Amino acid sequence: MPVLTARDLRLSFGRKQALDGLTLDAEAGAVTALLGPNGAGKTTFIRCCTGLATPDGGELRLFDGEPGSPEVLPRIGLMPQTTGAWSGITPARLLTYLARLYATPQPVDELMTLLGIDDFATTAYRRLSGGQQQAVNLAGALVGRPDLVFLDEPSAGLDPRSRRATWELLARIRDDGVGILLTTHDMHEAEALADRVYIVDRGRVTAEGTVEELTVDGSLEDAFLTHTSGDRA
Numbered sequence: 001m002p003v004l005t006a007r008d009l010r011l012s013f014g015r016k017q018a019l020d021g022l023t024l025d026a027e028a029g030a031v032t033a034l035l036g037p038n039g040a041g042k043t044t045f046i047r048c049c050t051g052l053a054t055p056d057g058g059e060l061r062l063f064d065g066e067p068g069s070p071e072v073l074p075r076i077g078l079m080p081q082t083t084g085a086w087s088g089i090t091p092a093r094l095l096t097y098l099a100r101l102y103a104t105p106q107p108v109d110e111l112m113t114l115l116g117i118d119d120f121a122t123t124a125y126r127r128l129s130g131g132q133q134q135a136v137n138l139a140g141a142l143v144g145r146p147d148l149v150f151l152d153e154p155s156a157g158l159d160p161r162s163r164r165a166t167w168e169l170l171a172r173i174r175d176d177g178v179g180i181l182l183t184t185h186d187m188h189e190a191e192a193l194a195d196r197v198y199i200v201d202r203g204r205v206t207a208e209g210t211v212e213e214l215t216v217d218g219s220l221e222d223a224f225l226t227h228t229s230g231d232r233a
């Protein structure tokens with residue numbers, strides 16, 4: 001039973017057709033990966049799912065409800081590419097604040113230890129390295145114990161050890177039954193994590209399947225290159 005269904009989604013910004021018939025499903029307890037060139041519409045899709053943008057047409061349902069509705073919002077988490085967190089706030093204070101927005105949050109201390117945030121928990125957000133900010137952003141997406149979490153390039157800029165730790169955490173959360181929808185440009189990340197991959201080009205899905213299915217004739221990168229145009233959407 002999908003926790004997210006998108007059918008023929010369309011959204012244009014002026015003459016730019018960011019979503020052009022996008023259709024996909026995401027399941028509980030599974031990682032759904034969106035691969036696609038820059039400008040393919042991946043972030044726009046996540047913005048629609050989290051109620052930050054409204055499609056012009058098509059159907060989008062989360063837990064059989066409307067994106068952005070009061071029934072759906074408490075059940076989802078979002079890790080955007082950039083958060084715009086208050087620059088002076090510390091990770092400990094930010095996460096404590098976010099935890100208070102949820103009925104049964106994950107204990108902040110536990111989450112900070114899991115994600116290796118303890119070492120910089122009291123450093124101002126603006127002084128953190130890119131990878132440290134990523135860890136805090138991921139913690140912010142998970143603190144409300146979401147049933148479905150959207151991660152926009154979750155391991156971009158992480159060093160190999162942090163990236164591995166993030167993958168292990170995501171696999172554990174998935175095994176606990178959480179649905180994870182992520183975008184990535186990292187083929188290894190998709191291979192390591194994805195239960196189902198959608199290749200998106202110019203606002204629509206051009207190929208889909210498990211990693212095994214998509215790599216019958218070559219690598220995942222080969223599949224990406226075959227099913228994307230190279231033109232900027």
Ligand SMILES: Nc1ncnc2c1ncn2[C@@H]1O[C@H](COP(=O)(O)OP(=O)(O)OP(=O)(O)O)[C@@H](O)[C@H]1O
Pocket residue numbers: 013016017018036037038039040041042043044045233
């Ligand atoms: N608010 C907006 N106003 C105008 N154009 C927009 C807006 N948001 C997105 N677009 C355009 O829609 C297209 C899709 O952008 P989107 O950010 O969804 O791509 P993406 O697949 O996430 O790319 P990347 O891999 O680089 O993050 C791009 O051409 C982008 O310029």
